Amino acid sequence: MEAAPLLDRKPDELQLIGDDGDYLPVRGFKQWWKVFCVESAKLWRIGGPIAFQILCQYGTSSVATMFVGHLGDIELSAFSIALSVVCTFSFGLLLGMGSALETLAGQAFGAGQVHMLGIYMQRSIIILFATCVVQVPLYVFATPILKLLGQKDEIANQAGVFTLLVLPQLFSLAVIFPTQKFLQAQSKVSVLAWIAVLALVSQVFLCWLFIYVFGWGTYGAAIAFDLTGWITAFAQFGYVVGWCKDGWKGFSWSAFNDIWAFVRLSLASAVMLCLEIWYMMSIIVLAGNLDNAVTAVGALSICMNIDGWQAMLFIGVNAAISVRVSNELGFGRPRATKYSVYVTVFQSLLIGILCMMVVLATRNYLGIIFTHSETMLRAVSRLSILLGITMLLNSVQPVISGVAIGGGWQSIVAYINLGCYYIFGLPLGYVLGYVANFGVMGLWGGMIAGVALQTLLLLLVLYKTNWNMEVDRITERMRKWGRQDIIERSHIDKLPLNNGR
Numbered sequence: 001m002e003a004a005p006l007l008d009r010k011p012d013e014l015q016l017i018g019d020d021g022d023y024l025p026v027r028g029f030k031q032w033w034k035v036f037c038v039e040s041a042k043l044w045r046i047g048g049p050i051a052f053q054i055l056c057q058y059g060t061s062s063v064a065t066m067f068v069g070h071l072g073d074i075e076l077s078a079f080s081i082a083l084s085v086v087c088t089f090s091f092g093l094l095l096g097m098g099s100a101l102e103t104l105a106g107q108a109f110g111a112g113q114v115h116m117l118g119i120y121m122q123r124s125i126i127i128l129f130a131t132c133v134v135q136v137p138l139y140v141f142a143t144p145i146l147k148l149l150g151q152k153d154e155i156a157n158q159a160g161v162f163t164l165l166v167l168p169q170l171f172s173l174a175v176i177f178p179t180q181k182f183l184q185a186q187s188k189v190s191v192l193a194w195i196a197v198l199a200l201v202s203q204v205f206l207c208w209l210f211i212y213v214f215g216w217g218t219y220g221a222a223i224a225f226d227l228t229g230w231i232t233a234f235a236q237f238g239y240v241v242g243w244c245k246d247g248w249k250g251f252s253w254s255a256f257n258d259i260w261a262f263v264r265l266s267l268a269s270a271v272m273l274c275l276e277i278w279y280m281m282s283i284i285v286l287a288g289n290l291d292n293a294v295t296a297v298g299a300l301s302i303c304m305n306i307d308g309w310q311a312m313l314f315i316g317v318n319a320a321i322s323v324r325v326s327n328e329l330g331f332g333r334p335r336a337t338k339y340s341v342y343v344t345v346f347q348s349l350l351i352g353i354l355c356m357m358v359v360l361a362t363r364n365y366l367g368i369i370f371t372h373s374e375t376m377l378r379a380v381s382r383l384s385i386l387l388g389i390t391m392l393l394n395s396v397q398p399v400i401s402g403v404a405i406g407g408g409w410q411s412i413v414a415y416i417n418l419g420c421y422y423i424f425g426l427p428l429g430y431v432l433g434y435v436a437n438f439g440v441m442g443l444w445g446g447m448i449a450g451v452a453l454q455t456l457l458l459l460l461v462l463y464k465t466n467w468n469m470e471v472d473r474i475t476e477r478m479r480k481w482g483r484q485d486i487i488e489r490s491h492i493d494k495l496p497l498n499n500g501r
Contacts, residue, residue: 022333039343043320049189051316056196058312060203060228061087062305064221067207069302069370075218076371077294078158080301081151082222084284086142086163090135090170092277094128096270098177099322099405100262103269105185106323107474110330114186117247121182121240122255123262128174139167150289155297158218165222172229179236184319185326186247195235203228268410275417276401280304282426283447286433287440296440299379302370303387310355310391311398317348318402325403329474334467341462344399352395356388386444393451400458416457425450 016034018024026032061083069076101124108116138145143160147153183192206227210220240248284304287296321344328337359366363384367377404413429446432438438445 020333021331021336023335023339025335026339035339036343036346039340040347043317043324043340043344043347046184046187046189046323047317047320049193050184050319051313053189053192053196054312054316054319055309056193056200057232058308059200060225062308063200063203063207064225065301065305066370067211068218068221070372071211071217073294073298073371073373073376074154074158076376077297077301078155079162079218079221080297080305081146081155081159081284081288082142082162082166084301084304085146085281086138086159087166087170088277088281089138090132091173092274092281093135093270094131094170094173094177095277096273097128097131097266098124098181099269099273099410100124100266101178101181102184102319102322102405103265103326103410104262105181106326107330109185110327111475114246115249117182117185118244118249119252119254120262121178121248122251123259124178124181124266125174126255126259127263127266128177129171132171132174135170136167139163139170146288149285151285152288152293155288155293162218162222165219166225168226169229172226172233175233175237176229179233179240182240182244182247183236184323186244187323188244191239191243192236195232195239198235199228199232202231265410268414269405271410271414273401275414275421276397279417279421279425279447279450280307283429283440283443286430286443290433290439295375295379298371298373298376299367299383300440300444302367302376302380303383305370306359306366307387307390307394310352311394313351314348314395314398317344318398318405320344321399321402322405326405329467329471332471332475334471337470338465338467341399341403345396345462348395348399352392355391355395359384359388359391383440383444386441386448389448390444390451393448393455397451397455397458400455400462403462404458412461413458416454416461420454420457421447421450424453 016023016026016031016038023035026035065076065079065083068079101120104120105117108114108120142163143156146156146159151159180192183189203224206224207221210216210224211218214220216223284297284300287293287300290296321341324340324344325337328334328340363381364377366384366387367380371377401413404410425447427446428449429443432442432446433440434442436442
């Protein structure tokens with residue numbers, strides 16, 4: 001097993017860490033600065049490659065949008081609806097379901113039960129494949145669903161075709177997310193970054209080949225999106241099977257045992273993350289009902305795409321703090337958990353302020369890489385203020401969500417998200433956008449208010465958390481699951497499927 005995060009000490013760390021491997025109480029600015037430096041190094045050693053990998057992964061959809069955007073405004077709006085509404089709906093559900101593995105694998109690794117990671121990963125793949133099958137009708141009937149939601153026919157018809165074409169990419173996520181969480185839990189993140197680079201380069205090449213050489217237009221972008229997804233899935237799974245012998249012991253029937261307990265945690269994770277991801281997706285749907293729908297959806301999609309780049313960076317930070325929290329709770333170190341959270345929140349806030357300043361300074365040029373339409377560029381410029389505020393809020397919120405995943409308290413966050421987003425923010429956005437006639441500015445402004453309220457409540461939950469009690473709870477969970485796994489393995493090892501392990 002790899003060295004524990006706080007056991008791999010440097011000389012200047014010794015005065016910070018007690019005999020139990022946890023931090024000593026910190027008093028004074030000098031000690032806080034040392035903790036800040038130590039935790040920053042640990043965070044970005046994990047979070048840097050993860051953020052880079054997720055940025056490249058997100059870049060595959062952005063590249064497709066960029067290519068399509070230069071084909072025309074209708075094509076841009078339709079393709080954006082396909083990716084931002086239908087695919088984002090599915091992405092959010094699968095990412096949320098896969099985050100259960102992030103919780104359990106990170107805590108199991110921290111507790112020294114590395115052999116359980118492969119079983120957990122297989123359970124997650126089974127659950128995610130079943131979830132993909134359930135979502136197939138959403139892709140098949142995307143056009144009538146979008147029309148039912150009020151989208152214009154010219155947008156809904158083309159979006160439905162694109163959605164059906166990218167259905168194969170949906171199933172690739174059932175492999176990508178579990179293998180990704182498996183590797184992240186062990187801090188084996190460099191390989192994810194290299195695979196992501198391969199996928200991004202492949203996407204650029206395939207889009208150019210299919211759109212400009214073969215002349216397939218927007219259909220070529222969708223096909224390239226599918227191929228890139230499966231390149232990533234095969235590469236990650238191949239690495240797990242070939243180079244992760246500690247955590248991967250081969251296929252086992254025990255992956256099907258006690259699967260409903262895993263499903264329950266997966267659903268809690270899914271609800272928490274889906275309520276966040278679908279919230280921003282809903283603004284695209286509402287904008288499609290405005291009078292100037294093509295311009296509104298196109299401009300909003302460009303802003304969401306730009307915001308998505310920052311969001312992907314913070315998903316990397318989210319994953320890193322989730323790994324840190326779950327590992328340290330698994331090791332039984334409450335103070336290390338708390339300090340890592342404080343340092344991460346502070347750094348993320350600084351990054352959010354920087355992103356907001358960059359957006360406001362370049363507001364007149366933000367949309368150039370997506371479109372050459374002057375009307376669309378002016379619309380994007382008008383929305384830049386709200387984009388900057390969104391980036392600031394989104395710098396803190398994903399960090400706290402990562403803490404929730406690492407600690408396993410997804411249900412609490414799910415209730416907060418439900419209330420802030422759908423009971424407060426979404427109705428307020430509707431009133432401002434349609435009743436007060438502020439249009440897309442009103443829609444987005446109301447939803448920003450929901451994000452602000454959610455962030456404040458999550459900070460309050462974080463402040464009130466008793467990390468000693470969290471350690472006790474995680475220790476009991478690992479004792480229960482670990483004992484259960486030993487019993488399962490004593491029976492499973494006798495089956496023919498495992499004789500070759």
